[in-house]
Amino acid sequence: MSMSETPQLLVMKFGGTNMGDAAAIRHSASLAGRSLAAGVRVVVVVSAMAGVTNxxxxxxxxxxxxxxxxxNDQIAALRTRHFTAAQELGAAPDSSVSREIRELLETLRQAVYGVYLLRELTPRSKxxxxxxxxxLSAPLMTVALERWGHRxxxxxxxxxxxxxxxxxxxxRPLPSAAGRIRDRLSGLLDAGVTPVxxxxxxxxxxxxxxxxxxxxxxxxAxxxxxxxxxxxxxxxxxxxxxxxxxxRSVPGAQNIAQLSYxxxxxxxxxGAKVLHPLAVTPLQDAGIPLRVKSAADPDFPGTLVTGDAHTDGVHPVKAVTAIRNVSIINVSGAGILxxxxxxxxxxxALARENITLLMVSQSSSMSNVSLVILGSDEERTLAALTPPMGGRQLQVDVQRGVAVLAIVGAGMRGTKGVSARLFGALAGDDINILMISQGSSELNISVAIEGQDVDRATRTxxxxxxxxxxVAAD
Structure with missing residues (x-):
C-alpha cells in the first residue's frame, strides 16, 4: 500500500517542561501541528504542567x-495557574474548558478534604x-491545538x-488495554480529530x-x-x-544517535531521567521505533530507539549514568552460611514490600549478601529484614551516602578489556569501588562508589x- 492509503500515525508525548505555561503549551501544540499539517495523524499524550505533580x-x-x-492554599494556587494558562491560550472564562477546569479543581478539593477527615492517605487516594x-493539563493542550486550527x-x-x-x-497495563485503546481512539482519528x-x-x-x-x-505514550x-x-x-x-555533571556529554530497546x-x-524504565517494553514486540526529540530544535533527529543495537566497534560503551542517594545493605551472620x-x-521479604534492588552481590562462601537499594527505601528494607529468617537471626549493616555508576552499551558484549578500562580509570582517579555487578547480557557494568565521588567518577x-x-579548534 502507498503512504496515502495508510496515513502515517505518530504518538507524541510532551513532558512537564514542555507543558510549563501557556507559551510552552502553545509551542508544543505547534510541534504536533507541523505533522498534522503534513497529513500525518497524531495522538498527543501530555504530562502535568511542570512542578504540579510534586x-x-x-x-x-x-x-x-x-x-x-x-x-487549600495550594489548590488555590493550582487554580490560578491553570486558569491563567487557559485564558492566555484563548479560552473564555465561560468556555467549556474553563468550566471543566473549575469542576476538576472542585473534585480535587473534595478528595483532599476526605484525606483530611480520615487523616489517612492510601495508595489509592494518592x-x-x-x-x-x-x-488539568490535557484541556489546555486541546485549546492550544484548536487555536492552531486543528480539531x-x-x-x-x-x-x-x-x-x-x-x-x-x-x-501495569492489562492485556485487554490494546483493544480498548483502539476502540476508544480509532473513531476520533478517522474523523480527523486529534486525541489528547x-x-x-x-x-x-x-x-x-x-x-x-x-x-x-x-x-x-x-x-x-x-x-x-x-x-x-x-x-x-x-x-x-x-x-x-x-x-550537568559532564560538560562534554553528547547526544546518542541510536540505541536499542x-x-x-x-x-x-x-538513573538516566530521559525515559520511564518500562517505556519501550510495549514497543518491542511490534518493533515500533521510539524517537527522543528536542522541543527547542525540532529538526534535530534526536535519539532513535529500535531493536538494533548499532555498535560501531570503536565505542563499546555508549553512556555513563549514575543513581545517587543509595544505600548498601550487608546481610551476614552464621545463620546464612x-x-x-x-x-x-x-x-x-523485599518483594512483599515492593523494594527495588539496584545491585545484588553474594560471596562465594555464602556468608554474606550485599544489596543496593534507594536511600528512600532504607527504612522499609530494614523493617522487612528485621524478623529472623527461618528462625535464624541475621546481622544487617547499612552503608549510606553511596552512588551507583553504570556504563551501558551493547558493544561491550564480547569486547575484551572493557572492565579493565573502567576499573583502571576509577583507580587512576583514586576512586574507591565498594561493590561490582555485571549481568550476563553484558549490556552494563555497575559499580557502587562513595556518593561524594560520583560527579568526578562520571567525568573520568x-x-x-x-x-x-x-573540542573545536580555534
Missing part, C-alpha cells in the same frame, strides 16, 4: 497531617489526587482505554484511577503507540535526545571511553 503530592501530605489550610495534574478532543487515561491492574503508584490523552494515569476494571509510576507519561500500531512514538523533551551522560531500558533503570533458602527468604569514565565531544 505540588499535588505536598497537598495530599498536608491533608493527611491535618493542615487543610495549607492544602493516585486519585496526583493524577489531577494530567487531567482535538481530550480524554483521561482511563477514557482512552488504558486499563491497568490495581498496583496503585506503579500500575492525560498521561501517567489509567484506571482499573472497576474504574479506580491508577498511576504508572514517576515518568509514566512516557509509558502511556508507548502503550497507546503499540495498541494503535503507530509508525513511531516521539517523546518531546527539553534536551537534544538521550545523552552520553548527564550534561535493551540499552535504553538499562539507562533508564540506572551455606543455607540457600536464606537468600530466597531475603528476596521474598566518560572520558576514558572516548565519549567526550571533540
Amino acid at each position: 505540588q499535588l503530592l505536598s497537598i495530599a501530605d498536608a491533608a493527611e497531617k491535618g493542615d487543610i489550610a495549607l492544602a 493516585d486519585l489526587i496526583v493524577a489531577f495534574g494530567e487531567r 482535538a478532543h481530550h480524554l483521561t487515561g482511563g477514557q482512552a482505554g488504558i486499563v491497568t491492574d490495581s498496583h496503585f503508584g506503579s500500575a 490523552i492525560s498521561g501517567f494515569m489509567g484506571e482499573t476494571e472497576k474504574g479506580a484511577v491508577t498511576t504508572l509510576g514517576r515518568g509514566g507519561t512516557d509509558f502511556s 508507548t502503550i497507546v503507540g503499540a495498541a494503535l500500531h503507530a509508525s513511531e512514538v516521539w517523546a518531546w523533551k527539553d534536551v537534544d535526545g538521550v545523552m552520553s551522560a548527564d550534561p 535493551g540499552e535504553v531500558m538499562e539507562l533508564a533503570y540506572f 551455606g543455607v540457600p533458602d536464606v537468600v530466597a527468604d531475603l528476596f521474598a 569514565v566518560h572520558g576514558a571511553f572516548g565519549l567526550d565531544a571533540p
Whole structure:
C-alpha cells in the first residue's frame, strides 16, 4: 500500500517542561501541528504542567497531617495557574474548558478534604489526587491545538482505554488495554480529530484511577503507540535526545544517535531521567521505533530507539549514568552460611514490600549478601529484614551516602578489556569501588562508589571511553 492509503500515525508525548505555561503549551501544540499539517495523524499524550505533580503530592501530605489550610492554599494556587494558562491560550472564562477546569479543581478539593477527615492517605487516594495534574493539563493542550486550527478532543487515561491492574503508584497495563485503546481512539482519528490523552494515569476494571509510576507519561505514550500500531512514538523533551551522560555533571556529554530497546531500558533503570524504565517494553514486540526529540530544535533527529543495537566497534560503551542517594545493605551472620533458602527468604521479604534492588552481590562462601537499594527505601528494607529468617537471626549493616555508576552499551558484549578500562580509570582517579555487578547480557557494568565521588567518577569514565565531544579548534 502507498503512504496515502495508510496515513502515517505518530504518538507524541510532551513532558512537564514542555507543558510549563501557556507559551510552552502553545509551542508544543505547534510541534504536533507541523505533522498534522503534513497529513500525518497524531495522538498527543501530555504530562502535568511542570512542578504540579510534586505540588499535588505536598497537598495530599498536608491533608493527611491535618493542615487543610495549607492544602487549600495550594489548590488555590493550582487554580490560578491553570486558569491563567487557559485564558492566555484563548479560552473564555465561560468556555467549556474553563468550566471543566473549575469542576476538576472542585473534585480535587473534595478528595483532599476526605484525606483530611480520615487523616489517612492510601495508595489509592494518592493516585486519585496526583493524577489531577494530567487531567488539568490535557484541556489546555486541546485549546492550544484548536487555536492552531486543528480539531482535538481530550480524554483521561482511563477514557482512552488504558486499563491497568490495581498496583496503585506503579500500575501495569492489562492485556485487554490494546483493544480498548483502539476502540476508544480509532473513531476520533478517522474523523480527523486529534486525541489528547492525560498521561501517567489509567484506571482499573472497576474504574479506580491508577498511576504508572514517576515518568509514566512516557509509558502511556508507548502503550497507546503499540495498541494503535503507530509508525513511531516521539517523546518531546527539553534536551537534544538521550545523552552520553548527564550534561550537568559532564560538560562534554553528547547526544546518542541510536540505541536499542535493551540499552535504553538499562539507562533508564540506572538513573538516566530521559525515559520511564518500562517505556519501550510495549514497543518491542511490534518493533515500533521510539524517537527522543528536542522541543527547542525540532529538526534535530534526536535519539532513535529500535531493536538494533548499532555498535560501531570503536565505542563499546555508549553512556555513563549514575543513581545517587543509595544505600548498601550487608546481610551476614552464621545463620546464612551455606543455607540457600536464606537468600530466597531475603528476596521474598523485599518483594512483599515492593523494594527495588539496584545491585545484588553474594560471596562465594555464602556468608554474606550485599544489596543496593534507594536511600528512600532504607527504612522499609530494614523493617522487612528485621524478623529472623527461618528462625535464624541475621546481622544487617547499612552503608549510606553511596552512588551507583553504570556504563551501558551493547558493544561491550564480547569486547575484551572493557572492565579493565573502567576499573583502571576509577583507580587512576583514586576512586574507591565498594561493590561490582555485571549481568550476563553484558549490556552494563555497575559499580557502587562513595556518593561524594560520583560527579568526578562520571567525568573520568566518560572520558576514558572516548565519549567526550571533540573540542573545536580555534
